[in-house]
Structure formats: C-alpha cells, structure tokens
Amino acid sequence: MNPALIGSPSQPVTLSDAKLSAKDLSFYYGTFQALYNISLSIAPHKITAFIGPSGCGKSTFLRTMNRMNEILRNTRVEGELTLDGQDLLAMDVTTVRRRVGMVFQKSNPFPKSIFDNVAYGLRVNGMHKRSVVEEAVERSLTHAALWTEVKDKLNKPATALSGGQQQRLCIARALAVEPEVLLLDEPCSALDPIATLKIEELLFEIKSLTTIVIVTHNMQQAARLADYTGFFFMGKLVEFDDTRVMFQNPHKKETEDYITGRFG
Amino acid sequence: MSALVETAVYRSVQGVVEKNEELAQQVLKNEARINQLEIEIDDMAIGLLALQAPLAADLRLITAAIKINNDLERMGDLSVSIAESAMALVREPVIRPSIDIPHIAALAQGMVRKALDAFVSRDSELARSVLASDDAVDNLRTASYHELTSFMENNSSQIPQALRLLTVVRNLERIADHATNIAEDVLFLVKGIDVRHHNEQRAPVASG
Incomplete structure (x- = not known):
C-alpha cells in the first residue's frame, strides 16, 4: 500500500483509460429521481464497490450500466454513459449485455443441466461447435472456482446445487461469453x-480477465475486496476514492458517519 | 526493523565499551531508517485493521506488531542516546569505577534477542525467560547507581564522565524494559494472556 495515497484527494473520476464512464448521469422512475448527476469512471481490471443504505441508488446505477432498467416502464436516463469511450446508451442492447455481464442477489440458474447453463450464452450467440463449447464451459467453471465440485455431474440439474454453488454457477455462466465488465448486485447476501x-x-482471481463492479450492503466485503469504493446516499455519489481512503480516512462527513454506523 | 534495532543496540554498546566512535556514528546514521520503518509498519498494520477486520490470532498478531514496533523504535532512540554518550566519552579521560557495563549490556542484549526470537518463532517459553531476566538488569542498575554515586563523591573532577556512564546504564535498563514489553506482547500473541504488571492470571477476555 502506498502511504502517499492515504488522505490524498485524488479520486479516480476522470481516468483516461476508464472502462466505463458516467458523466452527469441521472435516472428517473416516473417522476421519482433515483440518481442525481453521477459522474465517475470505472478503472479496468479493478474491483469497484458501491456501498450505501437501501434505496440510495447504488443498484439503480449498477443496472444502468447494462441497461437492465430499460425493461421497467416509465423510466428515463439523462446524461452520458460510455463503455470504452462508446455511447453505451445508444449501443445495441444485446451487444451491451454481452460485453457487460450481470450477476444478481438471488442466484438464478436456468432449469437446465449445469453444462447447459454455462453453455447457454455461447449457444445463443451462435456457437455450436462442441469442442469449443466444452472448453469454454470448463474454463468458466474453473474461473468460478466450481469445476472440481461439478466436473463429474455436469449433466445434473443446476437447481440441485447448493446456494453458494448456484451463485458461482451464475458467475461461470456470465464469464462464459467473456464479458469485458462483470456487474454483481449483492452476490453474497444470501450466502x-x-x-x-x-x-x-x-x-479477486478474475480481475485479470474482466473489470468488476459490485454493489454490496456488506461494508467489510467492500473493504476486503475492492480497489475503489463509492458511497451513494439519496441518489447522489457522496464520495468515491481508493478503498483504503474511504475506510480509513474518508473526506466527507457523511461517508465517515455511514461507515462508522453513526448514520441518521 | 528487528535486525536494524538489534544492530543499533550492539553497536552503541560497543561504542562505549571499545571507545569506538565509528560504531557510534553508524548508530546515528541508521536511526532515520528505523524511524521510516516504524511509520511503514504502522501504516501496514492500520491498513489491515481497516480493510480486513482481523479476528482472534490475526487480531492479536496485528495489535502485538503495532506495540512491538513502538518498543523497537524506542530502543532505536535509546541506542542513539548511548551512542552519543560513547562519542562524548571518547574525548574525555578514561575513568574506572567498578561498574560492569559489558555485563549489563550483555544481559540487555540477550533479552532483546530472545524477545525477538520468541516473536519470530511464537515461542512462549522463550518469552517467559525474558521476563525472568528483567529483575537482574534492574538490580545491576541499582548497584551501578550506588557505585557511581560514591565514585563521584570521591572524584569530583570526573563527575561528567560518571554521569555519562550513569546515563548509559539507565538507557540499557530501559532497553531491557522494552525487551520485556515485547516478551509480554509475544505471550499475548501466542497464549492470549496478559501478564503485564505481574498479573499472571488475567485473561484478556473474561471467560465463564
């Protein structure tokens, strides 16, 4: 850890090599404004965590990053959101979701075999060559730290796995199409x-493969895992900085109050 | 850090015993490095506390490391003080009161080495042996005090040198105290017991 970083006001907000970048991003559920002018950059091959109380907007922001909110009626996005400098909001939505994968709070395996769950993304993207699919399934399950546990029962239903295994299966399924960004919304809260x-x-291992953004209620998880941490409150990004700065010496009083449990 | 401090203690004592100014100079030169390491070790420990929420043995290791770090830096300072005395004594006429600085120094250095070895090897028996030596050093310091007092009464022209030797003895005794602190921290680390201030029974967490 670089001591010079501690207490430095440098926020990774305007990275030149940002993987994802939001500028003045606002979001509305009907007339309710859920996000207010969010500007930040997500560093490539790093883990970025968002923390904040329920309803603060962190999940809404995460879902905006692969356009998951579009399936809800009467929602509206304002501002800019770019993926590798390209306008994510104008991109073909299928392309966005192939490049930006998502894992949810509750594991949601398809009612199919373990193998078919992981192979699903490849097949819908037109890959049917068995050797390629098999190789991708093994590779993805290995990255998801599940391969040794399931390699002898790949044809068993995915729903028979334990909760933790199902969640790792969902991560393997997301990794199979080699996404550039992996979004995780409370992936461990049921585990x-x-x-x-x-x-x-x-x-931590798959940081080298993809860029990770995680929303968590568990502050210690953000502290342990993330390179950068953002604190959301009432739809605003209060503070965003190196994780150690956020947890050891935050600059904003609201952040300090939240992480020390003195909120409200 | 441990090696640097152990070396500083050794060199400062040799500076006094052998009237070796060069060794004393090296102690002064290395002090900045010890101070820098103190900062770096504390920074690392605080980072681990802040981000990893360590528990049980991990928590005891980090809190022990923070305390030991502090004791080591203080020993470094005391070595500097001894080295400064050494450099002054080199320039002054030799006096020969019958105090045994090499003996006190050997005891104190032995305690430092054992305390640090006990930390590295998590050896609670070795740590306890350090606690047992502390009284011997204290007794030698008291005896030296009386000896130097009567020496000064009889040799009033040599009071400055005698006072310097008294300072050296006192600093050695303080180094032994820090070694004792480290040994106590090792016992806390290995056994989870707090033996400070002669309380053998105290457990850090009330059980039952």
Whole structure:
C-alpha cells in the first residue's frame, strides 16, 4: 500500500483509460429521481464497490450500466454513459449485455443441466461447435472456482446445487461469453461466510480477465475486496476514492458517519 | 526493523565499551531508517485493521506488531542516546569505577534477542525467560547507581564522565524494559494472556 495515497484527494473520476464512464448521469422512475448527476469512471481490471443504505441508488446505477432498467416502464436516463469511450446508451442492447455481464442477489440458474447453463450464452450467440463449447464451459467453471465440485455431474440439474454453488454457477455462466465488465448486485447476501469467501476469492482471481463492479450492503466485503469504493446516499455519489481512503480516512462527513454506523 | 534495532543496540554498546566512535556514528546514521520503518509498519498494520477486520490470532498478531514496533523504535532512540554518550566519552579521560557495563549490556542484549526470537518463532517459553531476566538488569542498575554515586563523591573532577556512564546504564535498563514489553506482547500473541504488571492470571477476555 502506498502511504502517499492515504488522505490524498485524488479520486479516480476522470481516468483516461476508464472502462466505463458516467458523466452527469441521472435516472428517473416516473417522476421519482433515483440518481442525481453521477459522474465517475470505472478503472479496468479493478474491483469497484458501491456501498450505501437501501434505496440510495447504488443498484439503480449498477443496472444502468447494462441497461437492465430499460425493461421497467416509465423510466428515463439523462446524461452520458460510455463503455470504452462508446455511447453505451445508444449501443445495441444485446451487444451491451454481452460485453457487460450481470450477476444478481438471488442466484438464478436456468432449469437446465449445469453444462447447459454455462453453455447457454455461447449457444445463443451462435456457437455450436462442441469442442469449443466444452472448453469454454470448463474454463468458466474453473474461473468460478466450481469445476472440481461439478466436473463429474455436469449433466445434473443446476437447481440441485447448493446456494453458494448456484451463485458461482451464475458467475461461470456470465464469464462464459467473456464479458469485458462483470456487474454483481449483492452476490453474497444470501450466502454463508464460507460461500461468501469463495466468491470473494474468485472475484479477486478474475480481475485479470474482466473489470468488476459490485454493489454490496456488506461494508467489510467492500473493504476486503475492492480497489475503489463509492458511497451513494439519496441518489447522489457522496464520495468515491481508493478503498483504503474511504475506510480509513474518508473526506466527507457523511461517508465517515455511514461507515462508522453513526448514520441518521 | 528487528535486525536494524538489534544492530543499533550492539553497536552503541560497543561504542562505549571499545571507545569506538565509528560504531557510534553508524548508530546515528541508521536511526532515520528505523524511524521510516516504524511509520511503514504502522501504516501496514492500520491498513489491515481497516480493510480486513482481523479476528482472534490475526487480531492479536496485528495489535502485538503495532506495540512491538513502538518498543523497537524506542530502543532505536535509546541506542542513539548511548551512542552519543560513547562519542562524548571518547574525548574525555578514561575513568574506572567498578561498574560492569559489558555485563549489563550483555544481559540487555540477550533479552532483546530472545524477545525477538520468541516473536519470530511464537515461542512462549522463550518469552517467559525474558521476563525472568528483567529483575537482574534492574538490580545491576541499582548497584551501578550506588557505585557511581560514591565514585563521584570521591572524584569530583570526573563527575561528567560518571554521569555519562550513569546515563548509559539507565538507557540499557530501559532497553531491557522494552525487551520485556515485547516478551509480554509475544505471550499475548501466542497464549492470549496478559501478564503485564505481574498479573499472571488475567485473561484478556473474561471467560465463564
């Protein structure tokens, strides 16, 4: 850890090599404004975590990054959002979701075999060559730290796996199409500490493959895992900085109050 | 850090015993490095506390490391003080009161080495042996105090040198105290017990 970083006001907001970049991004559910002028950059091959109380907008922001909110009626986005400098909001939505994968709070395996779950993304993208699919399934399950547990029962239904295994399967399924960004919305909140640790370890490992953005209620998870942490409150990004600065010496009083449990 | 401080203690004592100004100079030169390491080690420890929420043995290791770090830096300062005395004594006429600085120094250095070895090897028996030596050093310091007092009464022209030797003895005794602190921290680290201030029974967390 570089001591010079501590307390430095440098915020990774305007990175030249940002993977994702938001500028003055606002979001509305009907007349309710859920996000207010969010500007930030997501650094490539890093883990960025968003924390904040329920309803603060962190999940809304995450879902905006792969246009998941569009399926809701009467919603509206304002401002800029770019992926590698390209306008993400104007991009073909299928392309966005192939490049930006998502894993949800509740594991949601398809009612198919373990193999078919992981192969699903490749097949809908037109890849049917068996050797290629098999190789991708093994590789993805290995990255998701699940391969050794399931390699002898790939044809068993995915729903028979434990909760932690199902969540790792969902991560494997997302990784199979080699996304450039992986978004995770509370991926461990339904898991026990051991299953949580496995997910955290695998996320740390796959940083080299993809850029990770995680929303978590668990501040310690953000502290352990993330390179950068953003604190959302009432639809605003209060503070965004190096994780160690955020948890050791935050610049904003609201951040300090939230992470020390003195809120409200 | 441990090696640098151990070396500083050794060199400062040799500076006094051998009237070696060069060794004393090296102690002064290395002080900045020790101070820098103190900052870096604390920074690393605080980062681990802030981000990893360590528990049980991990928590004891980090809190022990922070305290030991502090004791080591203080020993570094005391070595500097001894080295400064050494450099002054080189320029002054030799006096020969019957105090055994090499013996006190050997005891104190032995305690430092054992305390640090006990930390590295998590050896609670070795740590306890350090605690047992502290009284011997204290007794030698008291004896030296009396000896130097009567020496000064009889040799009033040599009071400055005698005072310097008294300072050296006192600093060695302080170094032994810091070694004792480290040994106590090792016992806390390995056994989870707090033996400070002669309380053998105290457990850090009330059980039952």
